[in-house]
Amino acid sequence: MRRETIHAWLMLLPALVVLATFMHVPAVETIIASFWSTARGARPSHFVGLKNYERMIADPVFWQAMRNNLVYALVTVPLSMGLALVMALLVQGRVAGRAFLRMAFFTPTVLPLIAVANIWIFFYTPGFGLIDQIRGLFGLHAQNLLGTGSTALYAVAAVAVWKEAGFFMIFYLAALQTIPPTLIEAARLEGASRWQIFRRITLPMIMPTTLFISVNAVIDAVRLVDHIFQMTQGGPDNATNILFFYIYRVGFQFWDTAYAATLTVVMIVILSLLALGQVVLIDRRVHYK
């Protein structure tokens, strides 16, 4: 028994070392750093207690970044998941050109987000971008979607949705393949409509996948900021400044590492709570075989 325990620990060791070095230790260091001040020139870092947190609560940009992030998540999570499911349902059946459609839907996933951002900058370019050209066909005037405070956040959210939906579609496709066709036939024979079959059989049976995807989508709603660097730099007037982007700014543009650590702790706490909540909440409604 003891030997087995030692063996088990030995086998876990490599993974543990890597995880600890690159994740657990930095995480703990971040938490510690959030209670200390940023070292500046002659003044070395010193313990400040909750000062950084007090500053954060008083910081209007932090609150705007939180609000922006909430909107960003509320747009990207349901939209990317919904779109993924719709696309998966579209290409799972016997559609002409199924392979081509699948590939087309999946392509955005393969592209780096930076490249995607470039494509969308072209779409959004005021005057001669794709969107304005189409608007022009209907006699609508040009519009600067990225440069306008009220639309910029939605404009960058659209890019994330476009990028993510294809990736999530793959998971939904895999889940749909595992539903035995006889279940659908049995339901059809009973007189269930397409909608009833979807609502009462397909949807519950892909619930584990939905849970998995939703956790990922929420994490991505916090994590996916690459395109913001390229498209808006958080502007105009912080309209597209979301938490992660703000952390980068504070940490690597203002070099206020202690405050960045404080913001990071908040982000990690929020993410952990969300993941926990999703697992507990949806778990009750999920059917596992």
Add this chain to the structure above:
Amino acid sequence: MRDVARTQTPTRTPFAAAPGISLRGLGKRFSTHAAVQDVSFEIPAGALTVLLGPSGCGKSTLLRLIAGFEAPTAGEIVMAGRSLGDLPPAQRDIAMVFQSYALFPHLTVAENITFGLSVRGTAKAEMAPRLARVAQIMGLETLLDRKPAQLSGGQQQRVALARAVISERPVCLMDEPLSNLDAKLRAEMRVEIRALQKRLGLTMVYVTHDQVEAMTMADRIVLMNAGRVEQEGTPQEIYAHPASTFAARFIGSPPMNLIPADRLGLPGGAMAGLRPEDMHFAAAGAPARVKSAEYLGADLLVTLDVAGSEAVLRQPARAGLPADAALYIGWAPEALRLFDAATGLALAPGGGLSQANEAQANEAQANEAQANEAQANEAQANEGRA
């Protein structure tokens, strides 16, 4: 359900009078090959018709055509005097039990059984008593809150059956419903399904590749081979008068012995068919040699070498094996069946084609004279029997 056979509830069942179904020239081609070809037969109302045949002969395809999951590429299906055309499955008034049961894994037993009622918008007040009644018939009362994964194979089978029964649809299709059960449970469920079918007066089409299941349950058997109907009739008819060597070998366990007629001292050119129980050891007749014997308790199966072809003889075990290894076998002359050596089709005692093959003979475009002769022979044969 155990008590279906006994609790003969005197009340009328709520089922509509079960209709019969006719299949007329039915065919189904998949892209590369035909799964079902020119199938025509009657499925009598209120009876249990078994579709029997080896794996891949098109039984499931035929059932799916009747259910409406597949569209035929030829022919039509007529139910209650109405051609079903491309009527969707739900509107055919047909219930079905799938081989894999097709239970919804995320729903409880009760929800599984009432799924159909619920999607069709049946009132809760009506649903509850129907569920209670069906659950009682099937012996599922204590399992209603479980998920399918928490049930044994036999219990899952009952749930699938309950789902078909609660719909109160007069026609029930079953695709190898017992193939996932062990032998003992299979034997029990056979009896129960048959009792249920009789009690509710269902028109049932039952697919199996197990000839024992077919023989014990069927009112009528439709024997299929390579997408075509090989023979149809009551179990007795098919057992006693197989229409072809295929039918002779498929039905019966062990199957009918097929021996070139000349080796039995009969006029050559034909295949002689003899059921194992119709042969006996004799003082004279066809010479044979005992190769091995299999003891079954009541019976003894003796494998013989009859002038170079193998045959199995069945006799009461207490009769014992003859002491001499080289001996003779005899048979009841009226039990002897003859088959055309080339086509495998049964020959009437007079030498022509027998009744069951008449259709096939016509189809094979046998010349008219021959067909007439066959009919004449058949008439003679019928007179002879009468």
